[in-house]
Amino acid sequence: MTPSPRPLLVALALAACVLVGTAACGSGDGAGTAAAQGGEVASGRVTVDGATIDWPANPRVAAVRMVVRNGTGTPDVLRSVSSPVAETVTVHRTDTDAQGRSVMTEQAELAIPARSSVTFEPGGLHVMLTGITRDLEVGDDVELTLTFEHAGVVDATAEVVEPGASGTGGDGSGGTHDH
Ligand SMILES: [Cu+2]
DSSP states (O other): OOOOSHHHHHHHHHHHHHHHHHHHHHHHHHHHHHHHTTTTOSSOSEEEEEEEEEOOSSTTEEEEEEEEEEOSSSOEEEEEEEOTTEEEEEEEEEEEOTTSOEEEEEOSSEEEOTTEEEEEOTTSEEEEEEEEOSOOOTTOEEEEEEEETTTEEEEEEEEEEOTTTTOSOOOSSTTOOOO
C-alpha cells in the first residue's frame, strides 16, 4: 500500500537539475547578448534563401526546398506556412522507420535556433503544398508566407524548377518520394 518514494525523489532531483540548468542557461545567454553587441549578428533577421519547388509530377502536391536562416540571437519557432496556390501547407519531416520505409511526420512547431539555419528539402525536412489550386509551370513564382513566433511574418518567393535542377543531389531515395 505504501508507494515507493523513489519515483518522487527522482522527480525532485530532475526538477532541481532543470532549475539549475535554466539559471546557468540564463546567465550564459546574457553573456552572449553582450558579445552580440559587438556586431557578431550579421543580419539580425530571419530570412528565407533559395526557395524552389520541384515541378510536381503530381499536380496537386509539391514540396518546397529552402533555407531558413535565423540571423538573430533569439531562438525562433516556425509556426505556420501558407501559400495562395495551396489549400494546405504543412511542415513535414521524412524519416526512415525500422523496416526501411519512409515515414512523414508533421512538425507543428519547428525550432530555428539562434544564429543558425535549417534546410528544407524533399527526403528530409520539407514544406509540403497540398491541394494546389492552379497548374504550376517551370519558371512560375509561388508566394510563401512563413509565420515565426518572434520574427513574425516573413514572405518568400519560390520558383518552380525542373526536378533535380536545384543541384542538391536529390533526396537519396532514388526519386521515389511518394507524396
Ligand atoms: Cu511531405
